[in-house]
Ligand SMILES: NC(=O)C1=CN([C@@H]2O[C@H](COP(=O)(O)OP(=O)(O)OC[C@H]3O[C@@H](n4cnc5c(N)ncnc54)[C@H](O)[C@@H]3O)[C@@H](O)[C@H]2O)C=CC1
């Protein structure tokens with residue numbers, strides 16, 4: 001496996017690095033990351049045993065595959081800073097919302113190898129979901145190398161770039177909504193007298209198990225919901241309250257808001 005570098009070592013890069021290291025895909029000694037603050041670099045070095053530097057140019061020099069894992073607003077300046085070191089053989093992996101392949105090619109050159117991706121933070125616990133979209137300069141072998149990274153800590157789909165906005169709404173951003181749902185479920189249990197730690201365990205295991213049923217049973221989510229609703233029972237009372245309060249419409253609107261924001265960021 002080739003060496004991997006990260007410019008930016010924040011929330012998403014840490015989740016990816018943690019996922020790679022836990023899966024033993026490559027030795028942590030073949031991973032290098034840069035960040036602005038010493039405390040961030042100390043944290044990733046201590047947690048994952050990887051190499052660190054404050055100089056992003058060192059990341060590019062020492063890596064075959066380079067993740068640009070900074071916030072979208074500094075993306076172009078970071079690319080400008082390192083672009084003369086991006087040789088034709090290096091693979092640039094982007095993970096930013098709103099950064100199209102075209103916009104990256106405009107800065108580093110359209111002859112460069114670029115893979116646009118949209119991961120999510122559950123990568124850290126081996127349950128990531130990533131959309132992958134290569135540019136025209138990536139060959140099958142190179143695509144497979146990038147896939148093997150994302151596959152080492154979760155699932156992936158190759159998508160057309162036009163679907164990336166939808167991916168952000170449904171999986172890039174969605175862990176935040178799911179955490180809110182878990183928090184609210186637990187609040188309900190706490191209201192009924194359960195200690196909070198225990199409430200998080202019941203709530204999160206229940207969400208994880210339900211997701212697993214959708215993935216593994218091949219049943220429609222509505223059918224799985226019906227299987228929980230006993231006639232005249234407790235669940236249908238709760239379902240009726242959720243419908244009354246537009247739970248599904250709210251979530252569709254929330255996903256659409258994330259999709260729209262992603263589109264707006266892409267057009268800047
Ligand atoms: N957080 C998430 O759940 C997801 C984030 N993303 C994308 O990942 C990217 C990073 O997001 P987060 O990790 O959440 O941000 P973050 O703020 O946690 O991390 C950003 C990192 O970039 C570093 N940085 C900033 N300027 C730099 C520079 N000039 N040179 C080197 N390092 C620099 C910071 O020190 C920090 O370590 C964004 O583009 C975002 O769209 C994509 C999917 C999910």
Ligand SMILES: O=C(O)[C@@H]1CCC=N1
Pocket residue numbers: 096097168172173
């Ligand atoms: O909120 C954001 O912009 C990033 C992209 C997807 C998840 N976090």
